[in-house]
Amino acid sequence: MRIAVFAGDGIGPEVTAEAVRVLEALQIDGLELVEGDVGGAAYRKHGHPLPAATLEIARSSDAILFGAVGDFSLDHLERALRPEQAVLGLRKELGLFANLRPATVFKGLEDLSTLRPEVAGKIDLLIVRELNGDVYFGEKGTRTLEDGRRQGWDMMSYAEDEVRRIAHAGFKAAQGRSKKLCSVDKANVLETSQLWRDVVIEVSAEYPDVELTHMYVDNAAMQLVKNPGAFDVIVTGNLFGDILSDQASMCVGSIGLLASASLAEGSFGLYEPIHGSAPDIAGKGLANPMATILSAAMLLRHSFGLEAEAARIEAAVAAALADGIKGGDLGGSAGTKEIGDAVLARL
Ligand code: IPM
Ligand code: MG
Numbered sequence: 001m002r003i004a005v006f007a008g009d010g011i012g013p014e015v016t017a018e019a020v021r022v023l024e025a026l027q028i029d030g031l032e033l034v035e036g037d038v039g040g041a042a043y044r045k046h047g048h049p050l051p052a053a054t055l056e057i058a059r060s061s062d063a064i065l066f067g068a069v070g071d072f073s074l075d076h077l078e079r080a081l082r083p084e085q086a087v088l089g090l091r092k093e094l095g096l097f098a099n100l101r102p103a104t105v106f107k108g109l110e111d112l113s114t115l116r117p118e119v120a121g122k123i124d125l126l127i128v129r130e131l132n133g134d135v136y137f138g139e140k141g142t143r144t145l146e147d148g149r150r151q152g153w154d155m156m157s158y159a160e161d162e163v164r165r166i167a168h169a170g171f172k173a174a175q176g177r178s179k180k181l182c183s184v185d186k187a188n189v190l191e192t193s194q195l196w197r198d199v200v201i202e203v204s205a206e207y208p209d210v211e212l213t214h215m216y217v218d219n220a221a222m223q224l225v226k227n228p229g230a231f232d233v234i235v236t237g238n239l240f241g242d243i244l245s246d247q248a249s250m251c252v253g254s255i256g257l258l259a260s261a262s263l264a265e266g267s268f269g270l271y272e273p274i275h276g277s278a279p280d281i282a283g284k285g286l287a288n289p290m291a292t293i294l295s296a297a298m299l300l301r302h303s304f305g306l307e308a309e310a311a312r313i314e315a316a317v318a319a320a321l322a323d324g325i326k327g328g329d330l331g332g333s334a335g336t337k338e339i340g341d342a343v344l345a346r347l
Contacts, residue, residue, distance in 0.1 A: 001028070001030050001031045001032065001062055001063075001304055002032045002033075002034060002060065002061040002062050002063075003023070003031065003032065003033050003034070003061060003062070003063050003064070003065055003299065004034055004035075004036055004057045004058050004061035004063070004064045004065070005020060005033050005034065005035045005036070005064075005065045006035075006036050006037070006038040006054065006058075006064060006065070006066050006067065006086075007035070007038075007041075007067040008038045008039040008040075008041060008066065008067040008068050008069040008083075008086065008277065009039040009040045009041050009067075009068060009069050009070055009071045009083055009277040009279075009282075010068055010070060010071070010276070010277025010278050010279045010282040011067075011068060011275075011277060011278045011281060011282050011283075011287035011336075012039070012041075012066075012067025012068040012069070012277055013041075013067060014282075014283070014285065014287050014289065014336045015067060015068075015273065015287050015288070015289035015291070015292040015336065016065065016066075016067040016289075016292055017289075017340075018289035018292065018293060018336060018337070018339065018340030018343075019065060019289060019292040019293045019295065019296040020033060020065075020296075021340055021344060022293050022296060022313060022316075022340070022343060022344060022347065023065075023296050023300075025344055025347055026309050026312070026313075026347070028300075028306065028309060034057055034061065036053065036054040036057040036058070037051060037053075037054055038050060038054055038066070038069055038083075038086035038087075038090075039068075039069030039070065039071065039083035039084075039086045039087075039277075040069065040070070040071030040073075040074045040083040042054060042086065043074060043077070043081060043083065047081075048081065049069070049081060049082065049083050049084075049085045049086040049089070050085060050086040050089040050090065054086075055089070055090075055093060058090060058093075058094060059094070062267070062268065062303055062304070063267075063268065063269055063270070063271065063299050063303035063304070064090070064269070064270040064271065065271055065272075065292075065295065065296055065299055066087070066090075066270050066271065066272035066295075067272070067273075067277075067292065068272070068273065068275065068276050068277040068278070069083040069084060069086045069087055069277060070083050070084060070276050070277040070279070071083045071277065071279065072279060083277075087270075087272075088136070088137075090270060091131050091132060091262060091270070092132060092137060094264055094268065094270070095132065095264045095265060096131055096132070096262040096263060096264050096268075096269065096270050097130060097131050097132040097133075097162070097165060097166060097169075097263075097264065097265075098128060098129075098130070098131065098165075098166060098169040098262070098263045098264075099127075099128070099129040099130070099131040099241065099245075099260060099261070099262045099263075100126060100127075100128055100173065100260060100261045100262075100263065100298075101126070101127040101128075101129060101241075101245040101248070101249075101258070101260045101274060102125070102126045102127075102258070102259070102260075103123055103124075103125050103126075103127065103245070103248040103249055103251065103252045103258060104123060104124045104125070104252065105120050105121055105122075105123045105124070105252050105253075106254065106257060106318070106321055108321070108322065109253070109254055109257075109321070109330065111253075112252075112253030112254045112330060112331065113250075113251055113252060113253035114250065114251075114253060115225060115228070115251055115253075119227070119228065119229070120228070120251060120252070120253065121229075122228065122229025123228045123229060123248075123251055123252055124229070124232075125228065125231040125232060125233070125234060125248060126173055126177065126232070126233045126234070127233075127234045127236065127241055127244060127245045127248060128166065128169055128170040128173050128233060128234065128235045128236070128241075129236060129237075129238065129240075129241025129242070129244075129245060130158075130162065130163075130166040130235075130236070130237050130238050130241065131238060131241075131262055132162065132238075133157070133158050133159070133162045133237070133238060134156060134157075134158060134192075134237045134238035134239050135154045135155065135156035135238070135239050136238045136239065137238075138154060138155030138156055138157055139154075139155045140152075140153065140154040140155065141153060156190070156192050156239075157192055158192050158195060158196055158237065160195065160199050163195065163196050163199040163200065164199055164202075164203055165265075166235060167183075167199060167200045167203040167204075167235060168203060168206075169235070169263075170183070170200075170233060170234075170235030171203065171204070171206070171207040171210050171235075173233050173235075174207075174210045174232065174233040175207065175209065175210060177232055177233055178232045179209055179210050179211060179232075180210070180211050180213070180232040180233065181207075181210050181211070181212050181213070181232070181233050181234075181235060182212075182213045182214070182215055182220070182231060182232075182233070182234050182235070183196070183197065183200045183212065183213070183214050183215070183234075183235050183236065184214075184215050184216070184217050184220045184234055184235070184236035184237075184240055184244065185197050185214065185215075185216065185217065185236070185237070185240070186216055186217050186218075186240070187214070187216070188216055192237075193237075196237060197214055200212070200214075200235070217236070217240045217243075217244070220234070220236075220240075220244060221243070221244065221247060224244065224247055224248060224251060225247075225251060228248070228251050245260075245274065246274075249274050254329060254330055255274060255275045255291070255329065256273075256275060256287070256288030256290060256291055256327055256329035256330065257288070257290050257291055257294065257317075257321075257330075258273065258274040258275070258291050258294075259271065259272075259273060259274070259291050259292075259294035259295035259297070259298050260272055260273070260274050260295065260298075261295075261298045261299070261302055263302060267302065267303050267304070267305075268303065269298075269299065269302050269303050271295040271296065271298050271299040271302075271303075272292070272295055273291030273292045273294075273295055274291060275291055281328075285335045285336045285337060286327070286328055286335055286336065287327070287336050288326075288327030288328070288329050288330065288334075288336070288339060289336050289339055289340055290317050290320075290321075290327070290339060290343070293313060293317060293340075293343055294313070294314065294317060296313060297309075297310040297311075297313035297314050297317075298310070300313070312347060313343075313347070315346075316343045316344075316346040316347045317343055319346040320339065320342040320343050320346055323342070323346075325338070325339055325342040327339055
């Protein structure tokens with residue numbers, strides 16, 4: 001059980017360090033942690049956001065614990081060298097096609113949402129976002145038109161097998177929850193979405209126990225703030241999933257608590273907090289490490305089948321929250337290390 005630990009930029013190293021402390025405290029037999037450089041930090045050291053040595057560590061591991069990447073001071077670089085390419089490259093190179101982003105309101109924390117507490121309190125949903133295709137990985141470029149105007153372009157496409165495998169992931173996730181799956185697309189405008197919808201309907205024949213509905217992405221964005229409690233599992237493409245998952249996390253209100261998994265076929269996965277590198281508070285010991293700690297729990301569960309250990313971590317985080325240990329993101333004043341200590345004490 002080899003875990004690659006890629007801390008990355010901004011608050012990444014601080015929050016990852018606390019998750020590593022939690023993993024080590026569990027004293028799991030055969031667990032090995034190996035560090036690697038990613039993002040802006042890797043660019044500064046090795047001239048590339050995803051150096052070959054890092055990719056090698058990833059390939060020789062069974063799971064990745066990921067912090068965050070992003071560094072505004074490197075945004076002038078050509079796209080292939082920007083920090084974000086580390087996570088995009090890992091997703092593509094390792095076939096991490098299924099991104100699970102749960103958004104659940106923790107009991108007692110309903111007030112953190114910008115939605116009314118009685119609305120926010122009902123949020124318990126899972127976004128299953130396709131992560132290897134769509135406009136993210138299509139051909140792209142800038143060109144000059146005949147009349148001299150510059151034009152930027154990005155190709156959006158989905159092949160049916162790409163839709164099929166994420167649809168299966170969505171239906172399986174729904175089977176493990178309340179058996180309701182909502183597929184989000186823009187089939188009223190986009191051919192890519194029409195094929196998406198057709199294929200999802202085909203796949204649904206294999207899951208007669210799951211109730212499938214379809215929603216256009218604009219309506220989904222609206223329903224997410226109107227009545228988020230009506231959603232259970234949402235399956236959607238890469239771009240729509242990127243947007244809706246940020247929206248869902250803000251509906252919950254505590255982005256510092258939300259973990260995510262990016263899974264390949266089989267048990268390999270990359271686990272990371274939903275939040276970014278937060279450069280404004282980086283290096284100050286202020287970041288809430290709970291989302292990364294909860295990502296480590298997801299890692300133990302999905303990649304290693306260590307359900308009891310995962311549940312232990314989740315219970316410790318919930319207990320710390322219940323005892324009022326809150327980071328700045330939750331309106332509290334506990335620092336990174338203090339929160340790590342609090343979780344460790346409750347393991
Ligand atoms: C995310 C992030 C990434 C994405 C960025 C950092 C490339 O926003 O994981 O949601 O757009 O997928
Ligand atoms: Mg995003």
